[in-house]
Amino acid sequence: xxxxxxxxxxxxxxxxxxxxxxxxxxxxxxxxxxxxxxxxxxxxxxxxxxxxxxxxxxxxxxxxxxxxxxxxxxxxxxxxxxxxxxxxxxxxxxxxxxxxxxxxxxxxxxxxxxxxxxxxxxxxxxxxxxxxxxxxxxxxxxxxxxxxxxxxxxxxxxxxxxxxxxxxxxxxxxxxxxxxxxxxxxxxxxxxxxxxxxxxxxxxxxxxxxxxxxxxxxxxxxxxxxxxxxxxxxxxxxxxxxxxxxxxxxxxxxxxxxxxxxxxxxxxxxxxxxxxxxxxxxxxxxxxxxxxxxxxxxxxxxxxxxxxxxxxxxxxxxxxxxxxxxxxxxxxxxxxxxxxxxxxxxxxxxxxxxxxxxxxxxxxxxxxxxxxxxxxxxxxxxxxxxxxxxxxxxxxxxxxxxxxxxxxxxxxxxxxxxxxxxxxxxxxxxxxxxxxxxxxxxxxxxxxxxxxxxxxxxxxxxxxxxxxxxxxxxxxxxxxxxxxxxxxxxxxxxxxxxx
Amino acid sequence: xxxxxxxxxxxxxxxxxxxxxxxxxxxxxxxxxxxxxxxxxxxxxxxxxxxxxxxxxxxxxxxxxxxxxxxxxxxxxxxxxxxxxxxxxxxxxxxxxxxxxxxxxxxxxxxxxxxxxxxxxxxxxxxxxxxxx
Numbered sequence: 236x237x238x239x240x241x242x243x244x245x246x247x248x249x250x251x252x253x254x255x256x257x258x259x260x261x262x263x264x265x266x267x268x269x270x271x272x273x274x275x276x277x278x279x280x281x282x283x284x285x286x287x288x289x290x291x292x293x294x295x296x297x298x299x300x301x302x303x304x305x306x307x308x309x310x311x312x313x314x315x316x317x318x319x320x321x322x323x324x325x326x327x328x329x330x331x332x333x334x335x336x337x338x339x340x341x342x343x344x345x346x347x348x349x350x351x352x353x354x355x356x357x358x359x360x361x362x363x364x365x366x367x368x369x370x371x372x373x374x375x376x377x378x379x380x381x382x383x384x385x386x387x388x389x390x391x392x393x394x395x396x397x398x399x400x401x402x403x404x405x406x407x408x409x410x411x412x413x414x415x416x417x418x419x420x421x422x423x424x425x426x427x428x429x430x431x432x433x434x435x436x437x438x439x440x441x442x443x444x445x446x447x448x449x450x451x452x453x454x455x456x457x458x459x460x461x462x463x464x465x466x467x468x469x470x471x472x473x474x475x476x477x478x479x480x481x482x483x484x485x486x487x488x489x490x491x492x493x494x495x496x497x498x499x500x501x502x503x504x505x506x507x508x509x510x511x512x513x514x515x516x517x518x519x520x521x522x523x524x525x526x527x528x529x530x531x532x533x534x535x536x537x538x539x540x541x542x543x544x545x546x547x548x549x550x551x552x553x554x555x556x557x558x559x560x561x562x563x564x565x566x567x568x569x570x571x572x573x574x575x576x577x578x579x580x581x582x583x584x585x586x587x588x589x590x591x592x593x594x595x596x597x598x599x600x601x602x603x604x605x606x607x608x609x610x611x612x613x614x615x616x617x618x619x620x621x622x623x624x625x626x627x628x629x630x631x632x633x634x635x636x637x638x639x640x641x642x643x644x645x646x647x648x649x650x651x652x653x654x655x656x657x658x659x660x661x662x663x664x665x666x667x668x669x670x671x672x673x674x675x676x677x678x679x680x681x682x683x684x685x686x687x688x689x690x691x692x693x694x695x696x697x698x699x700x701x702x703x704x705x706x707x708x709x710x711x712x713x714x715x716x717x718x719x720x721x722x723x724x725x726x727x728x729x730x731x732x733x734x
Numbered sequence: 735x736x737x738x739x740x741x742x743x744x745x746x747x748x749x750x751x752x753x754x755x756x757x758x759x760x761x762x763x764x765x766x767x768x769x770x771x772x773x774x775x776x777x778x779x780x781x782x783x784x785x786x787x788x789x790x791x792x793x794x795x796x797x798x799x800x801x802x803x804x805x806x807x808x809x810x811x812x813x814x815x816x817x818x819x820x821x822x823x824x825x826x827x828x829x830x831x832x833x834x835x836x837x838x839x840x841x842x843x844x845x846x847x848x849x850x851x852x853x854x855x856x857x858x859x860x861x862x863x864x865x866x867x
């Protein structure tokens with residue numbers, strides 16, 4: 236019959252079509268507590284390695300002989316849930332085939348209530364082994380990457396330069412004290428946290444590093460949520476460019492190098508301290524060599540001459556012998572003072588009221604101050620204290636003040652001012668005068684050296700400044716000087732007390 | 735050999751001035767000697783004597799001095815060379831046995847003839863006054 240023939244040819248058409256699909260397509264029915272397959276495509280030969288006839292004759296064979304024992308329970312359960320709730324199912328499971336061995340399969344389909352009261356399943360099974368392997372590989376490499384980054388405490392950043400946003404991995408967010416969770420934020424979120432002193436160098440590194448063919452590297456400090464700064468090593472490169480060759484996307488990593496950097500800074504400080512000690516030592520060796528030697532050689536010359544001198548000459552020589560002896564005594568006492576500073580680094584420190592100590596010194600120098608009609612200006616808050624050695628503080632204030640008076644200019648009324656300031660959290664005392672000044676271009680290096688003087692002033696021996704500098708450094712501080720000839724001098728004393 | 739008639743001693747140690755004078759006297763050295771207690775004073779004296787009539791044949795120079803030390807003197811003296819018709823021989827005489835200083839003196843080869851360590855004795859004077867030049 237034409238109608239039947241038409242229907243038959245349509246069926247044949249669909250069957251041919253279905254058989255061409257690599258996926259297995261079948262229809263199963265559940266009635267009276269039993270599953271049966273009513274139709275299945277030729278692909279069952281590939282998917283399960285059974286013939287359509289075998290599959291139709293015994294569908295349970297697939298469960299008992301193909302699906303891996305580990306996956307059977309879940310497979311059965313999913314099927315049951317779908318049947319009872321009449322919900323679509325989509326499930327992945329493994330089979331072991333005689334030829335192809337282990338394969339990953341995915342079963343999807345739709346259950347439908349049928350007139351007999353049972354359920355029909357329109358089902359498709361695809362081989363997803365290749366997909367699954369890819370997925371696993373990707374997962375392995377992603378995990379490897381993630382663990383490596385975590386182990387190296389490195390965070391990832393991915394900067395969309397056009398959109399001005401940055402993706403940060405959880406580890407990157409952890410550096411600034413956030414929870415270990417990735418985030419995409421405006422680029423200002425990060426750049427606003429960069430330490431002000433590091434902004435310029437970082438911008439410069441970005442400008443140079445994000446060109447085609449180059450790479451970016453920068454070390455800077457980033458502010459955490461706590462308000463503290465951590466040292467960061469940032470490395471990366473531009474990966475996408477616009478038609479003008481301008482970077483539009485860059486990827487890189489962040490490494491927290493705070494511990495390393497702090498050790499480096501510590502080491503640097505240690506080197507500075509050792510360097511200073513070395514300078515002091517060589518200065519010390521220099522006085523021993525120069526000053527002691529000069530007295531000794533005078534003594535030797537004098538004795539040689541004495542042998543051949545007449546009585547009158549001898550008399551004069553004896554008076555000079557006294558001079559040599561005095562000089563030697565002074566040098567030795569200076570040496571003793573210096574040795575004491577070098578050896579008593581752990582000298583007792585106390586909290587001393589700076590203004591109070593200054594007043595005491597000015598009282599001691601009262602006579603000198605009146606004689607030269609010096610104007611004294613004190614800008615030190617009443618409550619300022621420094622943790623310092625009392626004897627050193629007195630000696631330092633005394634020395635700078637005596638110097639300022641001694642080298643005052645006869646052309647104007649001497650003014651000495653004492654100003655206290657806090658600079659970068661450190662206590663600093665400025666002692667300024669309007670005296671003769673020092674030509675620092677000529678004398679900068681020798682200013683605090685031994686026995687260096689810069690003025691034609693009687694008894695002006697440079698030992699004072701040398702000892703003062705040693706005392707300041709022994710307390711962990713430093714001294715700086717600025718001066719202009721015939722204008723005045725400013726000494727800056729950094730206390731750097733370790734409270 | 736040129737006879738040494740005049741001499742500058744540049745040293746801040748007054749006792750050394752006195753001792754040197756006596757050493758000359760005891761060794762029969764008669765020479766017109768000007769004493770300066772730092773480099774600056776000596777430079778000023780050289781500048782004032784524009785004709786160079788009184789420029790010394792010999793300069794005995796210390797290193798460590800206030801205001802202008804021996805090295806600074808050498809720098810200034812080198813600048814004056816073109817203006818002064820007569821060139822003086824310079825000997826450095828210092829208490830410093832620091833290698834740095836001794837090597838530095840060697841660096842002034844064209845100006846500095848030799849370096850002597852204090853105390854100065856008769857033999858040193860012989861070298862300077864007799865074998866010198």
